[in-house]
Amino acid sequence: MATVIDNDKNTYTGIPTSKMLLWIGIVSIIMAFAGFTSGYIVRKAEGNWVEFNLPRAFTISTIIILMSSFTMQMAYIAVRKNNFKNAKTFAITTLGLGLAFVFSQFYAWNVLVDNGIFFVGNPSGSFLYVLSGLHVLHLVGGIIALIIVSVKTIQEKYNSENSLGIELCATYWHFLDLLWIYLFVFVAYLA
Amino acid sequence: MMWSVFIETGPASGGWTIYPPLSALPQAMPGSGMGMTLWLVSMVLFIVSALLGGINYIATVINLRTKGMSMMRLPLTIWAFLITAILGVLSFPVLFAAALLLVFDRSFGTSFYLSDIFIGGEALHNSGGSPILFQHLFWFLGHPEVYIVLLPALGLASEVIATQSRKPIFGYKAMVVSMLVIAFLSFIVWGHHMFMTGMNPFLGAVFTFTTLLIAIPSAVKVFNYIATLWKANIQLTPAMCFAIGLVSFFISGGLTGIILGDSALDINIHDTYFVVAHFHIVMGASAIFGMFAGVYHWFPRMFGRMMNKTLGYIHFWITVIAVYGVFFPMHFLGLAGVPRRYYSNSAYESFMDMQNINELVTVMSMIGGVAQLIFAFNFFYSMFYGKKSEQNPWGSNTIEWTAPVEHLHGNWPGEIPTVHRWAYDYSKPGAEHDFIPQTTPYSQTKGSNLPGEE
Numbered sequence: 140m141a142t143v144i145d146n147d148k149n150t151y152t153g154i155p156t157s158k159m160l161l162w163i164g165i166v167s168i169i170m171a172f173a174g175f176t177s178g179y180i181v182r183k184a185e186g187n188w189v190e191f192n193l194p195r196a197f198t199i200s201t202i203i204i205l206m207s208s209f210t211m212q213m214a215y216i217a218v219r220k221n222n223f224k225n226a227k228t229f230a231i232t233t234l235g236l237g238l239a240f241v242f243s244q245f246y247a248w249n250v251l252v253d254n255g256i257f258f259v260g261n262p263s264g265s266f267l268y269v270l271s272g273l274h275v276l277h278l279v280g281g282i283i284a285l286i287i288v289s290v291k292t293i294q295e296k297y298n299s300e301n302s303l304g305i306e307l308c309a310t311y312w313h314f315l316d317l318l319w320i321y322l323f324v325f326v327a328y329l330a
Numbered sequence: 331m332m333w334s335v336f337i338e339t340g341p342a343s344g345g346w347t348i349y350p351p352l353s354a355l356p357q358a359m360p361g362s363g364m365g366m367t368l369w370l371v372s373m374v375l376f377i378v379s380a381l382l383g384g385i386n387y388i389a390t391v392i393n394l395r396t397k398g399m400s401m402m403r404l405p406l407t408i409w410a411f412l413i414t415a416i417l418g419v420l421s422f423p424v425l426f427a428a429a430l431l432l433v434f435d436r437s438f439g440t441s442f443y444l445s446d447i448f449i450g451g452e453a454l455h456n457s458g459g460s461p462i463l464f465q466h467l468f469w470f471l472g473h474p475e476v477y478i479v480l481l482p483a484l485g486l487a488s489e490v491i492a493t494q495s496r497k498p499i500f501g502y503k504a505m506v507v508s509m510l511v512i513a514f515l516s517f518i519v520w521g522h523h524m525f526m527t528g529m530n531p532f533l534g535a536v537f538t539f540t541t542l543l544i545a546i547p548s549a550v551k552v553f554n555y556i557a558t559l560w561k562a563n564i565q566l567t568p569a570m571c572f573a574i575g576l577v578s579f580f581i582s583g584g585l586t587g588i589i590l591g592d593s594a595l596d597i598n599i600h601d602t603y604f605v606v607a608h609f610h611i612v613m614g615a616s617a618i619f620g621m622f623a624g625v626y627h628w629f630p631r632m633f634g635r636m637m638n639k640t641l642g643y644i645h646f647w648i649t650v651i652a653v654y655g656v657f658f659p660m661h662f663l664g665l666a667g668v669p670r671r672y673y674s675n676s677a678y679e680s681f682m683d684m685q686n687i688n689e690l691v692t693v694m695s696m697i698g699g700v701a702q703l704i705f706a707f708n709f710f711y712s713m714f715y716g717k718k719s720e721q722n723p724w725g726s727n728t729i730e731w732t733a734p735v736e737h738l739h740g741n742w743p744g745e746i747p748t749v750h751r752w753a754y755d756y757s758k759p760g761a762e763h764d765f766i767p768q769t770t771p772y773s774q775t776k777g778s779n780l781p782g783e784e
Contacts (some may be wrong), residue, residue: 146393146394150393150394151392151393151394151395151396151399152392152393154393156389156390156393156394159388159389159392159393160385160386160389163385163388163389163419164385166419166420167381167384167385167419167420167422167423168423170419170420170421170423170424171423171424171426171427173424174423174424174426174427174428174467174470175427177466178427178428178431178442178463178466178467181460181462181463181466182442182459182460182463185460187445187457187458188458189458258434258438258440259438259439259440259441260440260441261441261457261458262440262441262442262458262459263458265434265440265441265442266442269430269431269434273430
């Protein structure tokens with residue numbers, strides 16, 4: 140009789156396989172954005188590059204996503220301490236802040252359009268839309284994960300013994316936070 | 331991608347490198363219309379599946395090994411698959427970036443790759459793009475990609491050569507390290523595809539240096555294969571023939587790589603048949619021969635039956651002669667300056683006397699193509715009517731041969747076997763048989779244990 144194998148337990152390295160999958164996935168996302176941002180540098184070095192001011196909304200987005208990272212971590216810590224009440228509050232807050240971030244990004248794009256920076260036009264603007272747009276797309280994946288994790292937190296399915304799901308969600312969320320900060324700093328100051 | 335063959339404007343026709351603006355503008359040629367869109371859509375699906383598959387391979391090899399299977403006991407095939415998957419996970423996202431920007435240029439009117447283009451005297455609205463940017467992004471994938479194609483074949487050949495030589499693979503650690511070095515170097519050599527794009531000669535020299543460095547780990551692998559064959563009890567099965575064929579192609583194709591990797595020499599033969607000959611031998615034929623070796627070797631494992639040996643030998647000899655017959659003369663076409671990707675070379679007076687070489691190439695390619703029908707027949711016939719295989723027909727050490735011939739869910743009844751030694755204990759002095767499977771503990775082979783093996 141073949142038995143059902145739980146690939147997260149009794150692994151060769153002791154690391155749950157889902158956790159390893161997530162980290163390798165994160166590496167591949169990093170490579171995609173490394174590709175885009177190096178394309179940005181190469182293209183910018185060639186000249187014919189329209190300079191413009193970044194909308195203030197991007198700064199606000201950055202603050203929102205930083206806060207959401209904090210609440211996400213608090214939710215995870217609460218689960219580890221079996222403090223279900225706090226876990227629920229922090230998970231829902233994170234979800235709210237995540238949605239606020241998406242809203243803030245859409246607002247920033249509106250400001251860009253009002254300033255005459257369109258997706259179609261000089262690559263300096265197009266690149267900004269591509270970088271922030273793809274980040275939001277990845278964040279939508281994070282929000283879907285967050286919804287599932289929030290529902291499970293409300294149902295009290297996570298506890299100090301069983302917290303892998305919320306841990307991985309937190310890892311991905313912190314990654315999205317860092318990725319946005321990188322993109323923001325890159326476009327605003329580095330490039 | 332297959333659908334695009336049936337649409338009115340035909341399939342994508344910008345070559346596999348799909349350089350913009352040729353691929354970006356439907357006005358450039360019919361194939362850059364709907365056919366190119368379908369090509370890019372299938373590429374996106376391909377990248378997603380390659381990434382998911384690669385992530386799965388890495389996690390499986392690192393995390394889900396059986397008890398006792400330390401990294402240094404992995405068969406080289408698995409090492410090759412692991413390193414290939416790592417290359418894929420690191421390079422495909424960059425191709426994704428390149429392709430996505432091309433999609434935006436084509437379908438949304440952005441100007442990432444397009445600038446100052448006039449069609450019929452009319453200027454297009456695109457301004458500020460750079461077609462060289464595409465080449466950088468594309469070749470950052472494109473070069474690792476050739477090792478994604480080749481490394482699994484080298485891994486399969488390592489296993490076949492060791493097993494059928496009845497000898498431990500020569501320099502196991504050197505094989506692993508050289509594959510890792512090849513993988514690392516493959517990320518810093520993409521510029522050697524772009525020597526002719528007006529690249530700064532100093533930068534060209536840097537890329538020449540990194541490119542020629544690849545010759546070192548490649549030569550390590552070749553010498554290790556040859557050293558494994560040296561004075562071995564060679565079992566010349568069809569799989570072994572194909573594995574040796576791979577080594578032959580890897581050498582003869584690799585030598586021309588040294589010429590092409592040099593930015594000064596490359597200028598003379600860039601975009602000629604010399605390039606076609608080089609990469610078809612070193613990466614095309616090598617990879618295909620490695621895969622043939624794999625199929626002949628693991629066919630009994632897959633279907634519980636043996637492939638016909640005689641047909642295998644006929645397939646091998648015709649194919650190896652045909653491959654050299656097709657690609658060896660191409661070196662001379664290339665040195666004579668015949669450019670690749672031309673519809674008709676005979677339209678040019680200077681290439682008229684190359685006609686007979688082209689005729690030879692055509693005949694050889696047809697012979698080679700027909701030979702593959704022998705393989706196809708052998709494959710499907712043996713699947714149903716081949717001789718029943720024993721559990722371990724080649725006397726192989728790796729653990730897949732310890733699973734019963736009948737296919738079971740989970741492969742093994744009960745516990746997954748535990749591994750006690752590396753995969754290459756062939757013809758060990760003092761051993762009872764000329765192979766000791768990885769599942770045999772040292773305690774059962776007291777007579778053959780080396781110092782330190784208890």
